[in-house]
Amino acid sequence: MIASRILCCAFLTVVLALAQPQTQTNSLGMDFVLVPAGSFTMGMFQPQCPAVGAGDNMTEAQYQECMKLAKAAARAGFKAVIAKPFYIGKYEVTQEQYQKVMGKNPSYHTQSVVGGATDKYPVDSVTWADTQAFLKKLNAMEKGKAYRLPTEVEWEYAARAGTEGETQGGKIQDLAWFMSNAGYLTHPVGQKQPNAWGLYDMLGNVWEWVQDYYDNDILPKGPKGPSKGTAHVLKGGGFQAHAKNIRVVVHAGGPGSVISSGFRVVMEAR
Amino acid sequence: MKRLRLLLSVLLLPCLSSLAADIGKIPDGFTPIFNGKDLTGWHVSRSNHHGTTMMAKVENGELVIGQNPIGEGGILLTNRRYKDFELYLEVKPDWGCDGGIFLRSNEDGNAYQITIDYIPKGSVGAFITEGITALGGTGQRRAPDWQKIWKRDAWNSFRIRMVGVAPKVDIWMNDVQIVNYQDDKNHALGGVEDGPIALQQHYTNPTTPRAVPNGVHRFRNIAIKEVK
Secondary structure (H helix, E strand, O other): OHHHHHHHHHHHHHHHHHHOOOEEEOOOOOEEEEEOOEEEEEOOEOOOOOOOOHHHOOOHHHHHHHHHHHHHHOEOOEEEEEOOOEEEEOOOOEHHHHHHHHOOOOOOOOHHHHOOOOOOOEOOOOOHHHHHHHHHHHHHHOOOEEEEOOOHHHHHHHHHOOOOOOOOOOOHHHHOOOOOOOOOOOOOOOOOOOOOOOOOOOOOOOEEEEEEEOOOOOOOOOOOOOOOOOOEEEEOOOOOOOHHHOOOOOOEEOOOOHHHEEOOOEEEEO | OHHHHHHHHHHHHHHHHHHHHOOOOOOOOOEEOOOOOOOOOEEEOOOOOOOOOOEEEEEOOEEEEEOOOOOOOEEEEEOOOEOOEEEEEEEEEOOOEEEEEEEOOOOOOOEEEEEEEEOOOOOEEEEEEEOOOOOOOEEEOOOOOHHHHOOOOOOEEEEEEEEOOOOEEEEEEOOEEEEEEEOOOOOOHHHOOOEOOEEEEOOOEOOEOOOOOOOEEEEEEEEEEEOO
């Protein structure tokens, strides 16, 4: 009898877990994707030196010095853990969604700039404070849910979608709008290939604000950002960013280039 | 008499040569934007692709920038924005280091640029863009023989005049005009008509050997004259 009750409880737990839908859409039409629990290595840094003679600009002695400095600067990184699944925006917040919540649209990329409707374009020209005002209003509008920015750990974990290394894997041109293919303009969300977990534009289009304060370091040293600071972290690079900034590891800080700053949100069940 | 002439010429030579080059002095009418003591009025970009943690310090009254950590450069921006102006500065880069002077930049470093690519096959004093649409104007944008004007292992001066929404750009290196260019339109990102001035240190990786270990760019006598 006891055994069957335990079995029944276990079964119910699995059913409930499975019942958590893979995607959800809220009343404003914002789509969310369930990101599974797990872990990854964050903050790993290994500078690479040009070979001796590369560009006629590296002598043997300089190469040896470079290798010494690279070794000293290298970091093994740390294990970042996502304890429970969470929902994150399938797309960057669009101008239409921002307008619905805030009653205004601060974006530079409007019809007069891009030559067509920009409802499905990511909202741009938002400060971190703007994201907080948006979230406050969204939380008031949507009962039963709790919305917030992702932490940097959550953002990078979601962007990686199980990949290791500094990029997302795949061809960057197929995944992201950036300096080499965007024509110096943003583009409607969801036009490039999604990552393995179905998230679009994690790299490129607009930089994305996350919750953490910026620490003035090349990469984070631990899973939690500083408790206070003067700027917040930006991730993912924008339409005007060089390929070097279109990498999941890039740990930038505000204020950023204003016209390329946007965000996506995390949704939690209350 | 002969001895006296020789003595006079030896004594006067340094004075004459410094007068001819006019290096080491901010020209009349310019206001310093670097105080020679600290980085007041300047900040490192936290979102530039060359790097976000570059080395920027003041040493012997000179503004010194370089990579930090190895491989990661960046840009050092003025806190103020400038629209139409003349900029004067003196620069002494280490051989093997790629840098530049950014004009009407944004925080990320999308900007008009004057190269200080002091590397093999590099070009110093060329007017180009960084992360904005390609130039299409008319006039001279680079001096093909910049090496004849440039002084190796010494201070070199730049005077840069940038005026207009579609800017007219004139650049003098060591008092010799090397750029005389009229842009076809405003190429600045988002159509901005002003922006910070920035000093750049390029990043390095195995496919982009644009700096040598511990190499730096030194600047001094950085001053501006706004054109109203």
